[in-house]
Amino acid sequence: MPGAAEMQIHDPLLGVDVERLEREMENYQEWMDQRTEEAYNIASQARAKGLDHSLEVEIPRASDLASRTEKLLVQYLEGAKVADDIRQLLAEFDRETTAIKMATMVSKRFRENGYDLQKSIDVGLRVGLAILTEAVLVAPLEGISEVKLLANVDGTQFLSVNFAGPIRAAGGTAQALAVLIADMIRRELNVDAYKPTDGEVERVKEEFGLYRGGLQYRPPPEEVDTIVRACPVMINGEGDQDIECAGYGRVRNIEGARIRGGVLLVIGEGLCLKAPKVQRHTERLNVPGWDFISTFANKNKEKTKDEKSNKFKSRKVPRISKFMDDIIAGRPVFGAPLEPGGFRLRYGRARTSGLAAASCNAASMAAMNDFIAVGTQMKIERPGKACAITPCDIAEGPWVILRDGTFKQFNTEDAYRKEENEIKMIWDNGEIVLGYGEFMENNKNLVPSGYNHDWWAADLLDGLDSEQAVEDFCRIMVIEKATLPDGIPGLPLNQYEDMHRRFKIRRDWRDFLIAQKPNWDSCKEIAVRFSTSLPPPHNPWWLDLPIEWLPALIQAIETATVRDGNLTFIDGVKGWNAQLMDELRPESEVVLDSENLPGPSIPIEDGIFTDIPPMYWVLRMHGIVKGSALVLGLGHHHDGDDLVITTGWQALLEGLGFSLNGRAPIKIENSEQIFRDRIDSLRKASKILEDEILRKGDLEKKRSAVRIAAETNARQRGCGIAETDRIGNDAAREVADPGPKNPEEYLRSQMLEDDHQVDGIISQIRQISRLRWEHSAPVRIGCRMGRPEKSAPREKPTVHSLFPIALSGGNQRLISNAADQKDLRVQMGIRFCSVCGKKSPMINCHHRKLDSHGEGKPGEVCGGRTELRISTENENSRRRGELQTIRLDNLLEDAR
Template sequence: MDIDRLSKEKDSYQVWLDNRIEEAYTIASEAKSKGLDFSEAIEIPRAADLASRTEKLLEDPYLYPDPERKDVTALRIEGPLRSLLLTHDRETAAIMIAISVTKEMHIKTGDKRRAIDSGLRVGLAVLTEAVLVAPLDGIGEVRLLNNEDGSEFLSIDFCGPIRAAGGTAQAMGVLIGDILRREMGVSRYIPTVSEVERVKEEFGLYRANLQYKPPPEETELIVNECPVMINGEETERMECAGYKEVRNIVNGNGTFRTRVRGGVMLVIGEGLCLKAPKIRSHTERLEVPGWDFISRFADKQKSSGLEGSRDKKSRIIPKEERYMGDVIAGRPVFGEPREPGGFRLRYGRSRATGLAAAGLNPVTMEAMGGFLSVGTQMKIEGPGKACAVTPCIEIEGPTVLLKNGNLIKIQTKKEWREVEGELDSIWDSGEILLGFGEFLENNKSLIPSSYSIDWWAADVADSIDNQQKIGVFSDIVEVPVRDLPPGMPFNGAVNRGGEDSLERSWRKRDWVSFLKGLNLNWSQMKKICESFGTAVPPPWNLWWSDLPIQFIPALVKNLLNYGKIESGSLRIVGVVDNWPLSLDHDDMGIGSPVMGEWPRWTELSRHGVVKSSLMTLGLCHSHDEGDIVIPHFWESLLDGLGLEWQEGNIRVRVDVNPLVSEFVDRISSSLVKIDSIESEGVDYSDVSMARSFLEDYEVERALQIVRRSSSLPRWEDAVPCRIGSRMGRPEKSGAREMSPLVHSIFPIGEYGGPQRLISEAAKKGTIRVVVGPRLCQECGRQSPHVTCHHRIEEGNHIECGGRTILAPRKKSGRRKGERTAVNLGSVLEAKRRRLGLDRLPQKIKAVKGLFSEEQSPEPLEKGILRALHGVSVFRDGTSRFDMSDVPVTHFRPSEIGTSWKKLVELGYTHDIRGSTLTSDHQMLELFPQDFILSSLAEKHLLSTCSFVDDLLKRFYRMKPFYGAKNRQDIVGHIAIGLAPHTSGGVACRIIGWTDASAGYAHPLFHAAKRRNCDGDEDSVMMLMDGLLNFTQTILPANRGGRMDAPLVLTTRLNASEIDKEALNVDCSWNYNRDFYEATLSQPHPKEISEIVDTVEGRLGMIGEIRGYGWTHDSGPLDAGPSNSSYKTLVTMKDKLDSQLDLGSVLRSVSVERVAKQVIESHFLPDMRGNLMAYTRQKIRCVKCGESYRRMPLAGKCIKRTVRSSGGFGGSGDSSCGGNVILTVSEGAVRKYIQITEEVILEYGVDGYTKDRVDWMSASVDSLFKNDRVTVMTLEDFI
């Protein structure tokens, strides 16, 4: 890579970002200083790295010696932590800084408990990149309790938000706690029998999802041996019965915790049990005593792995059924596990894959019923659990069978549109692009690579290592040397230096691209195979390993008897008369299968042996009356079957019938040996050889015959593996809205009616709502607002406007609000005048109540202006837009709707080849913090910008900031990216737009948010909106309320400090021959990581964020359907019909199995749940929304309401009197019964499933039908 140029571009880019962010902070600081908000300072502190983020995240209150006195300087950990991170790994640095903070805090306060609390949270923050809420809300109370002998021990309360930290951080939190309590001289935890049994009981009652639920004996071992008490807050509704009130399992106020504690389950199950090997590595390295018990779990995992490694590694790739366990109606299955016809694996990374995203041909996305769009989640068989879909035009699209019998490959949308109406079946779904890094990240062994054009090109490129071979190659392909790429593709003198590495890299890439684009004939291909030792490349490399060898004799016989060469095509006469067929077993002409049954995927009974064989091999052909015509690539068919052709006639070169007979006999004898394993005197070495032979046959099938009968020296498997998949979540691109939509975080109770309109509440006069009392520093009166709303003089609309402070509270608790009278109409009028508006918006939607600790409403002016501009607000005061996460490392200006001239202004001065940017079609490498938005966000962001400008102008009395009139005006502005489970935003720059319903960003940017691209969705907000409107004061006071809030802003990305998954992203322009050959032995990715270029290998260099490569071009970034069919189809019946229709045409899917899975995993649980909900439902008032467990005796709502003041009656209490209705209707219970019965009737299911449906239907009927009442008509008496 061009290190000098890339380094200068990086430095210039970071300076640009810093300057723009500083400009925004300066303006926002000026606005905040006016005293119109809760805080006079911006509440989103900036942080450039992990050390800075950690300090700013925890500073208040955990780094202050006395949280109540801010005049005492807080501990400064940024510098020491930064130094530790430079010299130690993150885990070691976390432990060391935690010890340092604990000691320093103890010196300042003398409080052991507080010292341990602060140190523990700092350590956990470092482990979670200081972007999660786990250090804040994932740990509740840290207490020093007493053992039965009176000694003190450390108890850590783990809460629900600790789940986001992951198993390793959870377990490390316990380890750090143990280290810190030793430093403070606190004794170890000695549990009582009751405390041990309580945890065992809780595991039995816990119903939430756990990756691992330990058996009682393992739970007992951990609780008894762990030196720290793993405690937690109650999270579940289920109460313990056997050990309900247990000593030390209490709240801070001494009350017993009787319900299940989810945090304890998470830390023990997913932390200490699952991550035992990692924890042991730290305890052994640091020589921490008392952790020998963790070795038992680590040894258990290791021994199970070793047992598997002692055996010979099986060549058969195991099926992974997990993704098929939860099939949802309307979300299709695209391929069953390892089933031929499913997605064929192709190694590589496009510029829009990696970090769990996978590539599909855009035609494949269309062919899958339109259910796959950019950003749509697919649940896959491996290597990970799921992936987001992105387009890749360089991989193969689907192979389809038409109603006229033609089998064709589709590569363009135009071709697909021409044949879509004539589709009989999708014989093959095409390829899926997955990189080496996906296997490395998921700790899965590599799967043997297919012999793709990529492998063939790598073979040729690595073989041409001298000028003579270039001449030979030139003669074969009939291309003059001067027209070949310059230089040699392989330089054997690489290690001796003397050549620029950048030039060498580009030369290799140019050669590989040239080789992949060659259009060779059979003769040229044969000569290359013989001269350079390559295998037969596609499209001549047929899918031999799918074809049962017993098909071969009949296929050869038909080729010899009825085959002839005409006009360059192979014609097989009369073999598809009366197609499609319906053959019985006896009519197939190939005898009985030697193993089990004929594979379903061959569809032998429908097509006959010849056509079925050709289709199984993936050889495209057409029907001409009763003949099959193969226009291309038939040469490899004949050569592989030991045939040759001369003057249009086909004849035998090698007789394959004896070979087939030999293999069939060996298969039969091997099966006999295996069946006789229980007999006495069996030679187990023979049985082992028999199993090995059968395994080889199952993997290679007809390929074994081809390798012995072909005239070519080398054949490799074209289809060693398929990847099963189904649809997960549809792609997302939409404004983040509270439910229901809210403009103003201002409480109006029930006064606003069902739509919660402020205008309706204002009509009631003075309303009484729960708000936090505040005192005006100017007039001394109470006001719930940040600025005093009282008028200076009666009859004068001008408000006092004095800044208020918190008033003394009359009660204690999580929330401090009091019921207060608010003359909303008067306040609204004053706000309207202050904002300079002629009239207020008709619909300003507010909230019923506030859930923050102070329960103080945000300034009402902000809600008015949001309603004016049609902008909704999230619970933290910001306005956001959600988009599915999709990675991208390179783009063209034409793809993002931004001119090259504008991009030059933004720092994109050169393309990836180092040429000056002068065109919209040059390829550029994305800067790591640049963001490409979905065009669906245009309206929302323009409205947000207008709102912010109006807010600055009317509320803060300052100049507008954005002035955006169209989407191009937003390009170049800074935004904040934020993931829902985190508490740290990441600064990004908007550079363009895409028509996809997804947000494109660099893999490092997504990882900085602690996200990957497996179908997740995150939000983006404009920077100025966040700086002006975000405040922690209005965040919910409940546990986890600080999640999904930008408590800190990362301004620079550091590849070594983000989520480690990004370090496994591929960066190479191509894989070399050694990689492809290594995959054949299915090694662990770490065994060959040195021959693949990943981000981790570039850490500490400019290459960690710049100079990435890709192996396959994605084509247009938004290719494929613009929206998934799941979103465009309206009713569930339409979605289900489309799902099953697609399953009916996919060869890799049994539609009967899909129908059964939908019923069992979706419809039946839903019907059962709705039936239970109906019998346990509450009654709801349509007027005020109050709910009751039982029908009130009055027959109407009896909730006491407070009448607003006005008229002669004054204020007083009365009952609501509204009508009450059921919350679950009969229709909700019955909604899936009819559609389920229709599915059973059309597709059929097993008897057990049908009986379950019948029983459920009868149960519903018995609930809603009165068996004693028979409705009769006159006809019944005739």
């Protein structure tokens, strides 16, 4: 085995029986191959019956990208072999580079072998696109409908590539690179660059203006102008939209007046949005004529450079609200983006879960009023767009407020059901368990997890590094050593003979540690001895507690007492009224006198960054003491007018600088001063930030006055729209921005505000308490219910065939309505019967058998297999079909 010392302690493969697992994987692969073989056999037999378009199973089986490419393009390659070359290139280069190299190579080879220019370019381009899309999409076949050589005005020949709708599936990067590949092939084969006429440029602008479909990016006319003029190959296509261009309908090199959707996709989502990717290749490969792409690639960079000049970089986890789009009436939202109360993120994967799936406690499902069931589709904030959901028992359940004011957590569905009718409000949804791989799969940065039992166990695994450490652990936790798992999990690597054994020891210990529920004293001592932080329930949700509440909360704690192991606030909930929770929260809260709030009447600090104290509605309903206990997630109940905190209160005292003197908490740290100082500096920062916003507003007003003057002037001189815009912008830029009054102070204020948003009061807690504190709920995942009925069979009776009747079935597209017209005229492929020779659009000839008089016999059809024949006049007929008339009524009758 490799030297243990060289290995990383945290290497995830350390001690895993890789050999055995690989063997299992191979067996599994073999098993799947066999099943596949069986499935193919069945499919082949079915196909052989001739009821389908093809007599064979079209989907080729391939082992890797190279052979997939070869099989996908078999009809274009005409026997040429490309798989080995692709394999060789892939061994050396990345996929994009391989695609570019392979495309030019194939084109050149075809040309040398005597194929015409058009064919050579066509094949090369498709090979390139196939590699880019991993040869699993139809984009290389259907996304490029045609490659043409057309003539510039000066008589030189240029390359035009027709993109069609299915190119969308290839994605922006492949679309953009397809254009680059076409250009590189064109250069290799000495075809001139495209020199568009004004009409051709204007046509694309008009199309972007008229297009009604969804585009991720719609470039403004000047960008379209730049791209179409500079792009050395023509991005062309067939008109596939219903709208026609009026201004530039008939233009050189462009067929028809309809909008070409493929062109808009490739320019907007491809070249504009993926410019940085294209630029990487054009610069590395020194492709001339692509300088224009840098302007697009740098467009976003300039913005970030602007921000960089300010040296400020936010640490905030970005709020994503996309999942809130298109909310459906009757489908609940379970949490606004990042908002407390929503699901708390926990990393992991339950066995019941799968890809693009998350899990939560069954009690959470029940608490969501059963809107979440197994498999419910949820739209989520991150990492992906949506997920299916399954129940699991590793997630914490929801926290709820009961009618009598009790605040508690339910971790099983049974417990929840028992008290369901007593529940007044769901305060916190509990945890959502998401695999870290989901973040990787969606290409999203990881966001912080709360300090939970998993993290605590991981810290301890390394902390338990000697016999002595294990003994200390036993003493602190008051556990018999005999009940512990075997071994010492944190021993240095070089003290292990057998890595498998180390793996097993650590795994057993991990399971053991995660299940531990230490009391406060043990927890605290463990934290001191092993440098861990505190697992729930000894880790309040500090981040949620507004700093404005703290001076009042600290004052309140000074009057509290400890009774029967709970922290009691006398009159802590005096005047509390459960009915308040039924009322709809008003649009804007009115600040009450502190006497009118439930519980002790201690004045609350004014809001720092907001007009009223943050989360004022909580104060209004519950007062400072109960409000804080709720926000921090501390379990409690009412005893008359007294509030009794049952869980997590020791951590509250520890974090806020209190110790216990018998039954009374006493202040051992001047925590109030620490929070007051922080509040003061935050107020100062808030003022500076506000001033800067005002200053920028004034500057913008001045600029817009100058812009309007300049634009008016330009319009009077008769300048065009683009020209006027430019003159206006230039004039506005002339008004200098001197920047904030004191840039360093401004930067400091920005950072302070940002830190406050990210860390809340935990930085002060760390100052006050000598324990290690980590956030317990740093990130919530906003989510709402999706549309589960989308996946259910809805057609009744169920659909069992598709038949093109165009619009002749009325607005419900009923085939019986269409049949009433007897003759149906629709576009279909042209096929000829191999038995009677007649023309039929069906796979099996639909013509009736003739009786001795030459009349068709109802109910008896020829049934001969038909073959596709592509008519030569219309080269699009294979995809589009041709207008034909069939007797739909007879067809239906015969089918009965």
